[in-house]
Amino acid sequence: MLRIVLPAMLLLAAAPAVAQSDFRACLSGLRGSVTAKGVSTATFDAATRGLEPDMKVVEFLNDQPEFKTPIWDYLAALVDEERVADGKAMLRQWSSALAAAEQRFGVDRYTIVAVWGVESDFGKAIGKRPLVQSLATLSCYGRRQAYFRTEFAATMTILERGDVDPGHLTGSWAGAFGHTQFMPSTFLRLAVDNDGDGRRDVVDSVPDALGSTANYLARSGWTKGGTWGFEVRLPPGFNASLVGRGKKRGFDQWAKLGVRRADGRAMPEGGAAGLIAPAGLSGPAFLVTRNFDAIYAYNAAESYALAIAHLSDRLRGGGPFVTPWPTNDRGLSRAERRELQALLLRKGYDIGAPDGAIGTKTRQAIADVQRQLGAEQDGRASLSVLTALRGGR
Structure with a gap:
């Protein structure tokens, strides 16, 4: 994960002066390196x-929030009834495009749409920061400048080739853009013309x-017609040392160890x-295949891959x-x-408009409610907090 280099207040105080004195010189250097790679002046x-x-x-870039999301909270928001209903609507609306992607790359439409849903809520949350500005800034300040200069140069190549409308080239603060x-x-490596x-x-x-997206998964090792895996039940006294995505063994071997599919x-x-x-x-367990690994390659976190798979x-x-x-205080859907x-x-x-995103202000407000309730002040958006607030309408 990313770690802070300068104290936040010092960074904020110094930023305007640093930006005024150095940014133009940095851009000039970027201009030379980018145009040397074939981008026109x-x-x-x-x-x-x-x-x-x-x-x-x-x-x-320097922020490391202390708040850690339990996996049951993470999945409760990413795989809720609202997203499932929206995803089914997208399957109907874009059936022809999905059929073409399935035929061309061998990745099933349900997984493709699941990536779309988790990454941008089906295009509703693509990101609004101009890529050129974000990546130019990160190329000139902070850590990992070499990495961001590569992404900045790639952005310039995208503009040179004319694939994306320059006015629509916006995304996350780190430069991720588009529906997925x-x-x-x-x-530049994996995008395709599917229309x-x-x-x-x-x-x-x-x-x-x-x-x-289908091309990305195919190139990451997706096996056509295969499953990502499935939920299983473990026998009493199961050996915890056998747990691990990379510790693969045959399904028949798992069966001999007493592992059974949860669906029977x-x-x-x-x-x-x-x-x-x-x-x-004590919680849900899953046998996961190489197709799960392909999803994992999209964003290297098992919780992320499990959200898409589920x-x-x-x-x-x-x-x-x-x-x-294993909790008596479940997480909340986005509607909740x-x-x-x-x-x-x-x-x-x-706390701003109710949008279902639990940011710093919402967590601080929750912590204050928990203080009044005499509960642990962890700022977690849980059923117990919602129930307490409902009771105090």
Whole structure:
């Protein structure tokens, strides 16, 4: 994870002076290196004319929130009934584009749409920061400048080739953009034209974004027709040392160890899988295959890959996990989070509009409510807090 280099207040205080004295010189250096790679001076100058640094992205680079999200909270928000319903609507709306992606790359439509849902809520949360400004700033200030200079140069190449409308090239603070949040260098390697217009546009063309996502997964080792895995039940006294995504063994070997599918079906006759237990042996456990590893490659976190895998199953018509998470205070769906925020606003907390995103202000307000309740002040958006707020309407 990213670690802070300078104290935040010092960084904020110094940023304007640093930006005024150094940014133009840095841009000049970037201009030389980018144009040496084949980008025209006209493209570079048009993209950077009047450009000022956005020092907020350096804050984001250096920020390490102390709040850690339990996996049951993480999945409760990412795989809720709202996202499942929206995903099924997207499956119907974009069936032709998804069929083309399936045919071309061998990745099933449910997984493609699940990535789309988790990455940008089906295009509703693509990101609003101009990539050129963000990546130019990160190329000149803070840590990992070499990495961000590579992404900045890739962004200039995208503009040179004309794949994406320059006015629509916005994304996250770190430069991920489009419906399924590609980094610019990833775009150059793996984006495809799935709508036949001669351009690779993951921002304004949903078919291109879906096809590009399928290509990413295929290139990451996706096996056509295979499963990502499934939930399992572990026998009493199961050896915890066998847990690990990389500790793969045949399904028949898992069966001999007493591992059973949670849905009661028989184990596959061939193939291998590793075992993950994100909340320990007392919570849900899963056998995961190379297809899970391909999802993991998209964003190297098992909780992230599990969210996509589970959402893909829900889009196929599957249900929630059989084994409950080891908590007596479950996480909240996005609808419940919005309700919680609305109740906090009603109590006078200044947290902004209810959007279901639990940021610093919302957590601080929750912690204050917990203080009044005599509960642990962890700022967690949980059912117990929502229930307490409902009772105090």
